[in-house]
Amino acid sequence: MSKTKYVYFFGGENTDGNGSMKPLLGGKGANLAEMAKIGLPVPAGFTITTEVCTYFYANGQQYPLELKAQVDAAMAGIEKAMGKKLGDTEGLPLLVSCRSGARDSMPGMMDTVLNIGLNDKTVEVLAKKSGDERFAWDCYRRFVQMYGRVVLDMKPKCKTDHCPFEDLLEAKKKKAGVDVDSDLQAEYLKELVVEFKAAVKSQTGLDFPEDPMEQVWGGIGAVFSSWMNDRAIVYRRMNGIPHDWGTAVNVQAMVFGNMGETCATGVAFTRDGATGAKGIVGDYLFNAQGEDVVAGIRMPKKIEVSMAQEMPDVWEEFSKVAMILEKHYKDIQDVEFTIENKKLWMLQTRNAKRTGFAHVRSAVDMVNEGLITPERAIARIPANDLTQLLQPVFSGEGLKGRTPLAKGINAGPGAATGQIYFQPEEAEAVWQKDNNAKIILVRHETTPEDLRGMKVSAGILTSSGGAASHAALVGRQMGKAVVCGCDAVKIDYKAETVTAAGKVLKKGDWISIDGFTGCVYDGQVPTSPSEVLQVLFSKTLKAEDAPVYQCFHQLMSWSDRYRKLAVRANADTPGEAEQAVALGAQGIGLTRTEHMFFDHIEDFRAMILADNVEDRQKALEPLLKYQQDDFEGLFRAMNGRPVTIRLLDPPLHEFVPHEAKEQEALANKLGISKEKVAQRVKDLAEFNPMLGHRGCRLGIVYPEITRMQATAICQAAVKVMKEGIDCHPEIMVPLPGNASEFKHQETVIREAAQKVFEKAGITSDYMVGTMIELPRACVTADKIAEHAEFFSFGTNDLTQTGLGISRDDYGTYINEYQELDIFAADPFQTLDQEGVGELMKIAVEKGKKTRPNIKLGICGEHGGDPASVKFCHKLGLNYVSCSPLRLPVARLAAAQAAIEEA
Ligand code: PEP
Numbered sequence: 001m002s003k004t005k006y007v008y009f010f011g012g013e014n015t016d017g018n019g020s021m022k023p024l025l026g027g028k029g030a031n032l033a034e035m036a037k038i039g040l041p042v043p044a045g046f047t048i049t050t051e052v053c054t055y056f057y058a059n060g061q062q063y064p065l066e067l068k069a070q071v072d073a074a075m076a077g078i079e080k081a082m083g084k085k086l087g088d089t090e091g092l093p094l095l096v097s098c099r100s101g102a103r104d105s106m107p108g109m110m111d112t113v114l115n116i117g118l119n120d121k122t123v124e125v126l127a128k129k130s131g132d133e134r135f136a137w138d139c140y141r142r143f144v145q146m147y148g149r150v151v152l153d154m155k156p157k158c159k160t161d162h163c164p165f166e167d168l169l170e171a172k173k174k175k176a177g178v179d180v181d182s183d184l185q186a187e188y189l190k191e192l193v194v195e196f197k198a199a200v201k202s203q204t205g206l207d208f209p210e211d212p213m214e215q216v217w218g219g220i221g222a223v224f225s226s227w228m229n230d231r232a233i234v235y236r237r238m239n240g241i242p243h244d245w246g247t248a249v250n251v252q253a254m255v256f257g258n259m260g261e262t263c264a265t266g267v268a269f270t271r272d273g274a275t276g277a278k279g280i281v282g283d284y285l286f287n288a289q290g291e292d293v294v295a296g297i298r299m300p301k302k303i304e305v306s307m308a309q310e311m312p313d314v315w316e317e318f319s320k321v322a323m324i325l326e327k328h329y330k331d332i333q334d335v336e337f338t339i340e341n342k343k344l345w346m347l348q349t350r351n352a353k354r355t356g357f358a359h360v361r362s363a364v365d366m367v368n369e370g371l372i373t374p375e376r377a378i379a380r381i382p383a384n385d386l387t388q389l390l391q392p393v394f395s396g397e398g399l400k401g402r403t404p405l406a407k408g409i410n411a412g413p414g415a416a417t418g419q420i421y422f423q424p425e426e427a428e429a430v431w432q433k434d435n436n437a438k439i440i441l442v443r444h445e446t447t448p449e450d451l452r453g454m455k456v457s458a459g460i461l462t463s464s465g466g467a468a469s470h471a472a473l474v475g476r477q478m479g480k481a482v483v484c485g486c487d488a489v490k491i492d493y494k495a496e497t498v499t500a501a502g503k504v505l506k507k508g509d510w511i512s513i514d515g516f517t518g519c520v521y522d523g524q525v526p527t528s529p530s531e532v533l534q535v536l537f538s539k540t541l542k543a544e545d546a547p548v549y550q551c552f553h554q555l556m557s558w559s560d561r562y563r564k565l566a567v568r569a570n571a572d573t574p575g576e577a578e579q580a581v582a583l584g585a586q587g588i589g590l591t592r593t594e595h596m597f598f599d600h601i602e603d604f605r606a607m608i609l610a611d612n613v614e615d616r617q618k619a620l621e622p623l624l625k626y627q628q629d630d631f632e633g634l635f636r637a638m639n640g641r642p643v644t645i646r647l648l649d650p651p652l653h654e655f656v657p658h659e660a661k662e663q664e665a666l667a668n669k670l671g672i673s674k675e676k677v678a679q680r681v682k683d684l685a686e687f688n689p690m691l692g693h694r695g696c697r698l699g700i701v702y703p704e705i706t707r708m709q710a711t712a713i714c715q716a717a718v719k720v721m722k723e724g725i726d727c728h729p730e731i732m733v734p735l736p737g738n739a740s741e742f743k744h745q746e747t748v749i750r751e752a753a754q755k756v757f758e759k760a761g762i763t764s765d766y767m768v769g770t771m772i773e774l775p776r777a778c779v780t781a782d783k784i785a786e787h788a789e790f791f792s793f794g795t796n797d798l799t800q801t802g803l804g805i806s807r808d809d810y811g812t813y814i815n816e817y818q819e820l821d822i823f824a825a826d827p828f829q830t831l832d833q834e835g836v837g838e839l840m841k842i843a844v845e846k847g848k849k850t851r852p853n854i855k856l857g858i859c860g861e862h863g864g865d866p867a868s869v870k871f872c873h874k875l876g877l878n879y880v881s882c883s884p885l886r887l888p889v890a891r892l893a894a895a896q897a898a899i900e901e902a
């Protein structure tokens with residue numbers, strides 16, 4: 001019977017594993033094996049596989065029978081490699097550490113025990129052989145403390161609980177008259193060990209284990225148990241790490257950075273993890289153990305500043321090892337090391353966690369250094385991280401010492417600081433007085449009516465609504481920082497206050513929101529502008545003076561070389577269109593025409609209030625002119641690229657005033673009674689407007705609206721073509737579920753177009769197509785494609801209607817759903833491939849069956865989400881369309897999809 005190998009030894013030539021075995025050995029174990037294999041100085045040890053963790057949880061926290069013998073054999077291997085014995089009472093005893101190591105690193109989420117192997121006898125030998133009694137007893141008291149906390153579960157259970165070890169330590173320092181732990185002399189440390197053990201006995205009823213092997217097994221059990229602690233579970237959920245991966249356990253010989261002044265310990269990055277700049281950066285401390293460097297009790301020294309002077313030989317060796325590791329892994333390494341009596345030991349290496357800036361710069365530099373290929377650079381940058389390069393950011397310094405007041409959904413990337421305003425009209429008035437005013441619009445939620453106020457705000461904070469709510473998608477498209485669905489903030493419009501974490505902020509008070517993290521802060525947090533946008537859009541910076549831009553540009557040009565999907569933008573104004581082109585848009589995939597009406601809301605309301613077709617037609621006349629102007633602006637800005645324009649979509653109720661005062665003002669303006677206005681508003685109200693009289697249902701009941709919009713589009717095209725600019729309008733019908741609905745609208749559009757072109761004597765190359773945003777449209781796509789020249793998936797509505805979940809209301813329970821792992825992700829942020837994706841697949845197959853060359857795109861928010869973009873690539877769409885600031889993300893994700901497929 002073949003025996004399962006549960007334990008892998010590492011150390012010199014006898015190393016069993018290697019760097020490719022992360023699923024089995026975890027990241028730390030695989031990398032320790034790899035470092036040992038390539039001849040780097042790694043203290044010997046062994047890794048217990050992740051399979052044991054899975055077994056442990058599947059079998060009532062028991063280990064496989066074969067494990068004990070394999071651990072014993074591997075322990076003998078460590079003893080041989082290090083020339084020391086566990087529990088030795090003659091020579092210097094072997095001490096070991098016990099650490100977790102999952103497939104993906106989960107920094108700080110699980111438990112560690114150091115200095116295993118110390119007991120009342122070995123501590124005396126360690127003291128004698130090291131010639132440093134204080135060192136030996138300090139190791140021992142740290143061990144009892146750590147073992148008590150981690151293995152014997154003597155951690156404080158809540159914030160108000162005291163840690164018995166900390167209390168005893170504090171009392172001892174008081175007695176000794178010292179301020180810091182490191183000033184406690186051996187006699188006090190001896191007393192502490194006795195007191196710590198007494199605390200163990202009184203709290204757990206157990207004697208502290210003296211047998212080193214029993215201690216080792218205690219450590220192993222604690223690490224496996226910590227896989228299921230709360231913070232590890234939460235971290236996995238946040239980072240998409242499956243719970244069934246399990247952790248490995250690494251048992252490794254201890255080396256000491258705290259055995260005197262020729263010893264040190266440190267952590268380093270082979271390049272800067274914040275900026276990606278070349279050169280080792282890191283921290284080290286003389287005469288210290290690993291956790292001292294990160295714990296912040298003593299101020300560490302900067303490796304790049306003083307290590308070369310203070311330890312020239314070690315520095316030379318360390319910088320060589322760091323470069324070997326970077327070349328070997330072809331990526332920035334995050335390493336831990338210890339220097340024991342001037343000898344360097346490497347304790348860990350892993351690919352460094354880094355910002356989007358560091359991702360881009362290091363990947364581009366490494367291609368230029370010949371270390372990696374452009375494909376590898378493209379493949380390894382998390383596409384979402386590119387948004388960091390386009391947004392003003394809260395700098396690390398600015399955030400120092402601040403705690404968020406609340407946390408909502410991070411819906412629009414960016415950092416914004418401004419004064420609180422609750423009413424969009426007031427925000428607009430403030431901005432009109434001072435164009436430099438910094439405003440954060442704070443609302444329960446936003447509606448299209450709030451658009452003007454949103455436009456002038458630096459950021460938008462809402463207490464309800466999810467990632468596809470109006471505030472989120474419109475704010476994101478405008479490039480605003482948006483935090484939405486933040487139900488921890490209580491907004492009182494009447495009192496003009498917002499309350500969070502017990503703090504009451506008034507209108508005009510300063511508040512800061514971070515759309516990257518969803519955090520809301522009190523006061524002004526300083527920001528700095530995006531370098532990339534300064535070069536590409538505002539032209540306030542030259543490319544040659546902008547190193548971040550240069551790397552960004554290089555990465556984008558590589559991405560464009562590989563990707564097969566075209567990218568378009570969702571843009572409603574010439575300004576947005578120009579920004580989109582600067583960021584690589586090859587067309588506009590969605591213009592929401594209703595947003596234009598908000599600039600001419602009075603005329604639009606007159607149209608809605610018209611009683612009959614003649615009055616409506618008259619009211620549409622000024623709107624035709626405004627719309628034509630807007631479309632001309634878009635066509636000019638897009639300079640020959642295709643522009644998809646969607647006909648009016650939202651229910652009319654969204655455009656009429658709801659307050660009696662406003663209704664009266666409108667009635668006066670239109671010369672009708674206020675009762676008539678009120679009655680019309682009442683007539684338009686619907687129980688469920690998202691499933692109500694909206695989309696093409698409007699154009700079917702009021703064909704004159706469709707006619708006006710089609711006429712405006714075609715007249716604009718003719719005018720711009722006469723200026724010598726090419727035009728490719730794509731007129732898009734919203735929300736049909738039946739081919740007959742589309743056919744009706746197509747007829748109205750084509751008749752209007754023909755009239756315009758006949759009159760003008762020139763014809764624009766235009767298309768008529770449709771949104772696919774209802775399940776019925778997907779399953780009858782073959783019939784719709786008999787008439788429609790293109791499909792654009794409106795996945796916001798398709799998710800809403802496919803899942804039966806209101807996009808405006810799901811914020812109240814989505815967090816709970818994710819907490820309970822019912823939904824792995826927010827379906828309005830990342831496409832539900834299993835459900836909505838299948839509907840899309842049906843539509844693509846059926847559409848292509850009728851019209852093999854049908855043009856296919858997506859314009860829902862998912863068009864800028866990396867996983868969804870990759871899905872669209874697989875589905876064979878022609879393009880994805882997203883908010884301008886997400887274009888670089890889409891370009892990179894599309895290239896990644898093409899590379900993954902190759
Ligand atoms: C959609 O439904 O995906 C879409 C793009 O349209 P809107 O968000 O305007 O409803």
Ligand code: MG
Pocket residue numbers: 773794796797
């Ligand atoms: Mg829609």
